[in-house]
Amino acid sequence: MLALLLALAxxxxxxxxxxxxxxxxxxxxxxxxxAGLVLQQVEVDATLVLVLRDPLVLAGFALLLAGLRQVLQxxxxxxxxxxxxxxxxxxxFFFTTVWPLPELRQALRLTGxxxxxxxxxxxxxxxxxxxxxxxxxxxxxxxxxxVMLTVLRLALLLPxxxxxxxxxxxxxxxxxxxxxxAALLGLVLLLAARxxxxxxxxVVRDPLTGVLNRRGLDEAAHTTLGFARRVGRPVGLxxxxxxxxxxxxxxxxxxxxxxxxxxxxxxxxxxxEGADLAGRLGGGQFAVLLPGAGPEEALQAAETLREDxxxxxxxxxxxxxxxSVSIGVVSLPATELAWxxxxxxxxxxxxxxxxxxxxxxxxxxxxxxxxxxxxPDPAGVQP
Amino acid sequence: xxxxEALRGLGLGLVLVVIVAGMLLQVLARTVPAPGAGWWARxxxxxxxxxxxxxxxxxxxxxxxxxxxxxGEALMLLSLGALAEGLLRFGGRGGAWGAAVAATxxxxxxxxxLPQTGAxxxxxxxxxxxxxGWAAVALSAFFSFSALAPxxxxxxxxLLGIAATAAVAALAWGLRAxxxxxxEGPTSPARLPQAALLVxxxxxxxxxxxAALLLSAVSLxxxxxxxxxxxxxxxxxxxxxRGFEQHTARLAALAAQLGQSxxxxxxxxxxxxxxxxxxxxxxxxxxLKSLAxxxxxxxxETDAFARLGGEEFCVVLPGTDVPGARVFADRLRxxxxxxxxxxxxxxxxxxxxxxxxxASASTLVxxxxxxxxxxxxxxxxxxxxxxxxxxRVRFFASAEVMSSRLDSRLFTSTIPHPEP
Numbered sequence: 135m136l137a138l139l140l141a142l143a144x145x146x147x148x149x150x151x152x153x154x155x156x157x158x159x160x161x162x163x164x165x166x167x168x169a170g171l172v173l174q175q176v177e178v179d180a181t182l183v184l185v186l187r188d189p190l191v192l193a194g195f196a197l198l199l200a201g202l203r204q205v206l207q208x209x210x211x212x213x214x215x216x217x218x219x220x221x222x223x224x225x226x227f228f229f230t231t232v233w234p235l236p237e238l239r240q241a242l243r244l245t246g247x248x249x250x251x252x253x254x255x256x257x258x259x260x261x262x263x264x265x266x267x268x269x270x271x272x273x274x275x276x277x278x279x280x281v282m283l284t285v286l287r288l289a290l291l292l293p294x295x296x297x298x299x300x301x302x303x304x305x306x307x308x309x310x311x312x313x314x315x316a317a318l319l320g321l322v323l324l325l326a327a328r329x330x331x332x333x334x335x336x337v338v339r340d341p342l343t344g345v346l347n348r349r350g351l352d353e354a355a356h357t358t359l360g361f362a363r364r365v366g367r368p369v370g371l372x373x374x375x376x377x378x379x380x381x382x383x384x385x386x387x388x389x390x391x392x393x394x395x396x397x398x399x400x401x402x403x404x405x406x407e408g409a410d411l412a413g414r415l416g417g418g419q420f421a422v423l424l425p426g427a428g429p430e431e432a433l434q435a436a437e438t439l440r441e442d443x444x445x446x447x448x449x450x451x452x453x454x455x456x457x458s459v460s461i462g463v464v465s466l467p468a469t470e471l472a473w474x475x476x477x478x479x480x481x482x483x484x485x486x487x488x489x490x491x492x493x494x495x496x497x498x499x500x501x502x503x504x505x506x507x508x509x510p511d512p513a514g515v516q517p
Numbered sequence: 518x519x520x521x522e523a524l525r526g527l528g529l530g531l532v533l534v535v536i537v538a539g540m541l542l543q544v545l546a547r548t549v550p551a552p553g554a555g556w557w558a559r560x561x562x563x564x565x566x567x568x569x570x571x572x573x574x575x576x577x578x579x580x581x582x583x584x585x586x587x588x589g590e591a592l593m594l595l596s597l598g599a600l601a602e603g604l605l606r607f608g609g610r611g612g613a614w615g616a617a618v619a620a621t622x623x624x625x626x627x628x629x630x631l632p633q634t635g636a637x638x639x640x641x642x643x644x645x646x647x648x649x650g651w652a653a654v655a656l657s658a659f660f661s662f663s664a665l666a667p668x669x670x671x672x673x674x675x676l677l678g679i680a681a682t683a684a685v686a687a688l689a690w691g692l693r694a695x696x697x698x699x700x701e702g703p704t705s706p707a708r709l710p711q712a713a714l715l716v717x718x719x720x721x722x723x724x725x726x727x728a729a730l731l732l733s734a735v736s737l738x739x740x741x742x743x744x745x746x747x748x749x750x751x752x753x754x755x756x757x758x759r760g761f762e763q764h765t766a767r768l769a770a771l772a773a774q775l776g777q778s779x780x781x782x783x784x785x786x787x788x789x790x791x792x793x794x795x796x797x798x799x800x801x802x803x804x805l806k807s808l809a810x811x812x813x814x815x816x817x818e819t820d821a822f823a824r825l826g827g828e829e830f831c832v833v834l835p836g837t838d839v840p841g842a843r844v845f846a847d848r849l850r851x852x853x854x855x856x857x858x859x860x861x862x863x864x865x866x867x868x869x870x871x872x873x874x875x876a877s878a879s880t881l882v883x884x885x886x887x888x889x890x891x892x893x894x895x896x897x898x899x900x901x902x903x904x905x906x907x908x909r910v911r912f913f914a915s916a917e918v919m920s921s922r923l924d925s926r927l928f929t930s931t932i933p934h935p936e937p
């Protein structure tokens with residue numbers, strides 16, 4: 135009972151969370167639940183209260199089910215819940231005033247609870263989002279345990295009361311309270327999981343370097359390529375991968391790799407602005423989208439980028455280490471523009487660049503004949 | 518229920534709450550990127566056996582009892598340490614775990630030695646240690662609270678709640694310790710026989726409350742992040758001001774780079790305030806949503822559509838010329854005029870006024886006009902459209918628009934402001 139009272143107080147936090155129409159129903163659910171359970175323990179004489187006792191408890195469960203259906207955006211929110219509560223009102227009235235049979239009344243109440251919890255379990259199967267599935271499983275477990283518990287209590291009703299059974303009944307009640315708390319918290323968790331799903335979809339920047347991440351690039355490329363296709367202009371793509379530092383440096387760790395990436399991202403930020411898009415595809419790969427650039431312009435931009443990157447050495451342990459980057463270049467005319475196609479061609483060109491000694495820009499002319507243009511390498515940076 | 522039964526009941530309830538909270542927090546840690554949630558789950562995993570052991574200790578005979586009790590208390594202290602560590606990690610710091618392990622070892626040493634000397638009864642020491650543990654939890658929650666950005670009000674309140682709850686628990690255990698250590702004081706077992714029950718009840722409530730507050734802290738932080746990152750207006754699905762600024766700056770630059778012109782439309786629902794007052798806010802919202810749907814259907818994928826204010830919308834059409842802009846604006850105006858909104862009691866016909874501004878590719882490339890200027894021009898054209906009687910389209914009369922073969926009745930009558 136204590137648990138229920140505090141859960142009631144905590145349901146107020148649900149009000150603060152966005153997108154929580156179903157959650158308001160859950161917050162409401164604990165009011166009738168707590169009231170009904172309190173009335174179970176306390177002896178009351180007023181007939182009205184006696185009649186309302188059971189339906190109140192069932193109304194609490196019904197609100198949980200209805201809230202679940204609303205959050206999962208299923209139709210006919212109130213069908214099962216409403217009908218059970220109404221039936222229980224009628225039955226409770228009948229069995230309290232007209233034909234008093236407390237055991238039957240209790241059995242009916244427990245059956246109602248079982249049905250509603252079963253409803254929750256089946257409804258939760260509709261939860262499809264992969265990220266929220268674990269929460270769905272947790273909630274299904276909670277409600278399934280509640281079902282088993284109420285079935286157990288149903289079974290305990292029938293034989294005559296012995297002290298052991300009474301203790302068992304008491305334990306069952308405590309467990310039920312804990313499970314209800316779990317249900318409420320699990321529902322809050324469900325909302326949190328959904329928010330997380332939405333958030334993942336919104337975040338378009340890479341947390342480490344601050345440039346666009348894969349998702350941001352995909353979305354921006356979609357608009358850019360669509361527009362370029364419509365107005366008949368080509369689009370160029372540079373696929374860049376900073377080369378690993380000289381093999382002799384044994385102490386190269388993740389932190390240094392991150393520093394190189396940050397360095398490169400800062401350079402990209404400075405050099406490409408306005409309509410040109412620069413972002414991190416993942417791992418060590420960056421992509422630069424150049425709308426309106428034909429093959430020569432794209433290659434020129436790649437060369438400038440490569441030279442600028444090599445011109446700024448990085449301080450490692452007090453010693454300047456010169457950096458280099460391999461770039462795969464591709465430019466497709468408006469008629470052939472596709473994001474996947476651009477990436478694929480540029481990937482082939484990048485492999486070429488890595489293969490012929492790094493610190494190079496390779497322009498892809500067609501899938502079959504990449505044209506390599508390795509620049510002179512006076513410093514002999516790579517071993 | 519007599520005392521022993523109540524104690525057992527509460528103990529059982531406590532174990533259940535902790536187990537449930539543990540499972541919940543474990544799921545949380547796996548589902549949502551929440552720093553510290555894993556530690557909270559570990560805290561529950563440590564606390565559950567601790568409580569069981571402490572509960573079983575009175576029933577086992579001989580030296581095993583003391584050993585079990587010590588183990589239980591040690592586990593409990595470690596669990597509180599894990600809780601504190603998780604709270605610190607939530608606020609972006611860490612480092613309490615080492616201190617927690619050290620404190621537990623210290624406690625074990627003290628517990629082994631001190632009762633022999635008779636300076637402190639074992640029970641008193643245990644309760645004092647637990648009180649300190651809870652105090653540490655309260656401190657870490659408060660620490661994390663102070664580390665949060667001031668904009669994060671939601672998680673801040675949850676953290677304060679956690680600190681308060683832990684402080685109350687610390688107080689309860691501290692009083693119990695005081696009672697056990699000082700037999701003459703007001704809180705001793707002789708004066709207050711239900712002391713054990715009370716302390717357990719407070720801990721029970723505190724654990725339940727903590728589970729919910731921890732969950733709230735993570736959820737509320739997610740909600741704040743979501744609010745910060747969102748770029749769409751929730752009612753209409755159009756971009757909001759922030760998303761608009763991000764998207765259209767790039768769009769204008771893109772148009773310039775590809776040698777294309779840009780058209781900007783400012784759209785305003787006529788007499789919106791009257792509609793809201795006479796038919797209610799729901800109808801007003803319906804009008805906004807209908808307009809948004811019409812524009813979404815009419816625009817191309819590469820056009821940007823945003824809601825800039827209460828009833829003001831903006832559409833940016835890259836790659837459109839003046840005749841194209843006129844066709845688009847006219848079509849939009851006419852289809853919204855023809856659209857009937859169901860107010861429940863009657864059907865309502867609303868109208869819109871549209872102001873249009875145009876910049877050719879050469880103007881954009883030469884940087885003579887940028888998007889901000891275009892927005893201002895479109896705004897002036899919108900004002901003109903309203904003044905001229907509403908439910909009409911007006912073009913801003915820039916040189917390029919006037920030189921196109923557009924019907925001069927559509928121009929704004931005001932002369933464009935000279936550039937400063």
